[in-house]
Amino acid sequence: MKNNTLLLSTILVVGIAVTTVVIWYILRSGSCESAGTVQVRGGKYMKLAPSVAKGSLDDDSDIILLDVRTQEEYDELHIPGSILIPVNELEARANQELPDKDAVIFIYCRSGNRSRTAAYKLLEVGYTQVYDIGGIIDWPYDVSSNKEK
Template sequence: MKGFLIMLLISTIALTGCNISNNIDNNTEYKKINAEEAKAIIDSEDVIILDVRTQEEYDSGHIENAVLLPVTEIADKAEEILPDKDAKILIYCRSGNRSATASKDLIRMGYTNVYDFGGINSWPYRIVK
């Protein structure tokens, strides 16, 4: 009986530990918004606009005040360029694929307020060159 109780206690601790980890991981969810929602947030809040395209793409036209961090450099440079993991970050690329990848990568790295608004191809507002 004593052995059974010890096994039950170990199992309970192990399962509780897993549940705690899963809850922490699930607190931040991937959020997709459209260009209109992104524009409204940009116009009314203090946000970081993150462009995850290449330098060449960025130079050809980007959203005003956007910070460039190519998706290929997220793992190496995010914490340097984006030190506040609770800052509101709105992410875009050309068509929406890289922004989704970058958003999910940042969430896995512990960023808590990340929004993917897709590609600049569907951005109907002004861009700068």
């Protein structure tokens, strides 16, 4: 009887651990279509999974893909077709380099923190279709480098 109780306890603990790992992986991988929206003064903040962003970028060449990391990070690795405006320069450069406030803009950074900050900044100054696609570290598709090999 004692062995059965020990076996059942072990199975329960392993089951909980496996379930926890699976849930963590699903949330980490961004496999949901989007992570919801938050109303901001200028519009809605929305986070998109990489798969959704990639499909949209493949279907619509008018989407602006904005990298908000540093020049050095961009030179090291970036998503093809992206433009660079570092997040700390965004407020000074946005009106000139992103004149259409109704354009669809997908923003990314390294891990998703700066892209979220940049998305909120753009929404606050009147951009209406801003989407955070997270970090390049979670981007499973093609990337480019400006570094000499």
